[in-house]
Amino acid sequence: MSIKTLQAELAREGYVADDRLAMALHLAQSLGRPLLLEGPAGVGKTEVARAMAGVMNTELIRLQCYEGLDASHAIYEWNYQRQLLAIRAAEAKGGMDEAALFSAAYLLRRPLLEAISREEPPVLLIDEIDRADEEFEAYLLEILSDFQITIPEIGTIRARSRPLVILTANGTRDLSDALRRRCLYTFIGYPDRETELAILRARMPGLEARLARQIVGVVQALRAEELEKTPGIAEMLDWAAALSGLGVNDLAQAREEVQATLVCLLKTAADSDAAPPEVMDRLIGKVA
Amino acid sequence: MGITRFPARAEGLADRMAGFIAHLRLNGLRVGPRETGEALAALAAVKATDPAEARMALAALLAGDAEDWRRFDELFDAYWFNAGRARERQAPGAHVRVQSARPKLWQPHFGEEESGGPGAEPDQADSGEGEAEGTEGRLIATRGENLSRRDLRELMDDDSLARAEAAAEAIARAIRDRLSRRRRAASRGEALDLRRIMRTSLTRGGEPIELHRRARPPRPMRVVALLDVSGSMSVHARIFLAFLRGLVGAAEADAYLFHTRLMRVTDALRDHDTLRAAARLSLMAEGFGGGTDISGCLERFMAGYGARALGGRTLVMIVSDGYCTSPPERLGAALARLRRKARRVVWLNPLGGWQEHAPVARAMSAARPHLDAMLPANTLEALTALENEFSRL
Known part of the structure; x- marks a missing residue:
């Protein structure tokens, strides 16, 4: 599969990927390496995994990282309640099989174990890896290099198929060099005007062309302003949905609606103050 | 843009790829021999005859972070398309020292400090002719209050030093008593x-x-304290040195002094005689005297000690008045980098009323977005009150 066909298939899933991202995904598939995506919030890092799962027609398994994430939430845990019940039941009947107590039936599979025990290779999304702590990163590194997990009571479980691993990070903490070296890397920045327009068209096909151009123009101009939280693609799509929901079809004619729906784009008090009606009029004036 | 003509001895693609990897390594990317093999494998997976595809494939494989990603095109062109090879040779030596250019604004401030700074005995420091006009109003307002509310620069006696140390110990305890989130x-x-x-x-x-x-086992935070001991801070130096000593004594702490240079003083601070340590260190500090290059020192700190001293459990405490000779943008950038390497970054400012003082305010507003907290530390009371702030961080 060349990168052009991959791009086309991603587009069918409603994801507009630029050449570099498509190339990185292609390499991740053909070399079997994890792909690390970095970039500001709301540029569609997580969405890549969903779209890839759609393209590969396979399942998406997601592991959301957080501080203090540990093995029993990421890899596996025994189902103790069930084990205790089984022991009681076995007592009543008399005679119990200890090996059965530590069998797959009593194992709770968490995302990482789940991902390597599928016949069909799934897409494994490890979201916001920089939120997990360093210990977990080291553990993850081990799994990503061998694709096998050892459970003392059962033994080593080897991957039946290699999942496509996509990691995302947005820089709350620097990742270790070791992890970076294991992964392919792509930085996803804010899209240019044409790309963003294509994304809006792919996501909201019913939107009028002029309004779509205006929305993208205003959001692009807003990104150039000094804001605390720069609006991402997700915010732009929210705003477009809000405007079309209100029946707006020309931004220049809908000052009130624009001000009322700015909550979709500007998420802090300081940012709202930075975009008073006059500023918005100026921005809309430029793109109308 | 011409295609690079490789010397005849370079045999085939593998050799040239090894050269490219070496070229990237020279330019600061973390790649090694293993990547050479992987790069060749990656090229086999794409249309390697198309330069655009080869470029994108190698970028995905060889770049490690956003910075590498941004520079990759340039490095790629330099090697494969014969562009800018001369520039690449220059790169290691092209490190410019920025300290020499000092804005006019700072001149009077330095002159004043050189005359009055180094010999500042406790009684002289009381004079109130501080370098920061902005503090003047607040000073007058508090002088009538009890001793603990008086400006730190006036307090140099044993008792105050001991109390500063006690405050530091309380903070250290607040930071130390952290529990892991894992059981x-x-x-x-x-x-x-x-x-x-x-x-x-x-x-x-x-x-x-x-x-x-x-x-949940205890998982103490480490503290890295960076104390500004430049001319403008020398009146505060002793009290903060005592403070630092308290930190180093009670927590897993690492202490540094800086002005235009940076030095590690953790070991010197472990000296048991408080006053002797403080006096020794403030002598050392005053010996350097002069201006401050906060951003330069932060950069050197990260380049040198940073890898060992910083981590996911580190609280970085910068004690400085914010007078800085380098541009505020550079300070912002340095702090942004520091922020990503450390858990928390806190700035203690011994200058009350810095908001009114334009150059400081500019530096501090550049720093602000990258700090977890910016706390006043202008009186002993404020120092003691920090304990609560730190237990929340």
Whole structure:
């Protein structure tokens, strides 16, 4: 599969990927390496995994990282309640099989174990890896290099198929060099005007062309302003949905609606103050 | 843009790829021999005859972070398309020192400090002719109050030093007493360790008799304290040195002094005689005198000690008045980098009323977005009050 066909298939899933991202995904598939995506919030890092799962027609398994994430939430845990019940039941009947107590039936599979025990290779999304702590990163590194997990009571479980691993990070903490070296890397920045327009068209096909151009123009101009939280693609799509929901079809004619729906784009008090009606009029004036 | 003509001895693609990897390594990318093989494998997976595809494939494989990603095109062109090879040779030596250019604004401030700074004995420092006009109003307002509210620059006696140290110890305790978010097996703890209970119950016919527990083990934060001892801070230096000593004594702390240079003083601070240590260090500090290059020192700190001193459990405490000779943008950038390497970054400012003082305000507003907290430390009372702030961080 060349990168052009991959791009086309991603587009069918409603994801507009630029050449570099498509190339990185292609390499991740053909070399079997994890792909690390970095970039500001709301540029569609997580969405890549969903779209890839759609393209590969396979399942998406997601592991959301957080501080203090540990093995029993990421890899596996025994189902103790069930084990205790089984022991009681076995007592009543008399005679119990200890090996059965530590069998797959009593194992709770968490995302990482789940991902390597599928016949069909799934897409494994490890979201916001920089939120997990360093210990977990080291553990993850081990799994990503061998694709096998050892459970003392059962033994080593080897991957039946290699999942496509996509990691995302947005820089709350620097990742270790070791992890970076294991992964392919792509930085996803804010899209240019044409790309963003294509994304809006792919996501909201019913939107009028002029309004779509205006929305993208205003959001692009807003990104150039000094804001605390720069609006991402997700915010732009929210705003477009809000405007079309209100029946707006020309931004220049809908000052009130624009001000009322700015909550979709500007998420802090300081940012709202930075975009008073006059500023918005100026921005809309430029793109109308 | 011409294609690079490789010397005849360079044999085939593998050799040139090794050269490219070496070229990237020279330019600061973290790549090694393993990447050479992987790069060749990656090229086999794409249309390698198309330069655009090869470029994108190698970028995905060889770049490690956003910075590498941004520079990759340039480096790629330099090697494969014969562009800018001369520039590449220059790169290592092209490190410019920025300290020499000092804005006009700072001149009077330095002159004043050179005359009055180094010899600042406790009684002289009281004079109130500070370098910061902005503090003047606040000084007058508090002088009538009790001793502990007086400006730090006036307090140099043993008692105040001891109290600064005590305040630091309280802060150190507040930082130290952190628990991990993970649970470990422990003899007593709030949660049952079902896994171990099940395991040992097997030896008793499935009867859970021995109850094992799990608790959150202590996971103390480390402190890295960076104290500004430039001319403008020299009146505060002793009290903050005592403060630093308290930190180093009570927590896992690492202390540094800086002005235009940076030095590690953790070991010197472990000296048991408070006053002797403080005097020795402030002598050392005053010996350097002169201006401050906060951003330069932060950069050097990260390049040198940073890798060892910083980590996911580090609280960085910068004690400085914010007078800086380098542009505020550079300070912002340095702090942004520091922020990503450390858990928390806190700035203690001994200058009350810095908001009114334009150059400081500019530096501080550049720093602000990258700090977890910016706290006043202009009186002993403020220092003591920091304990609560730190237990929240």
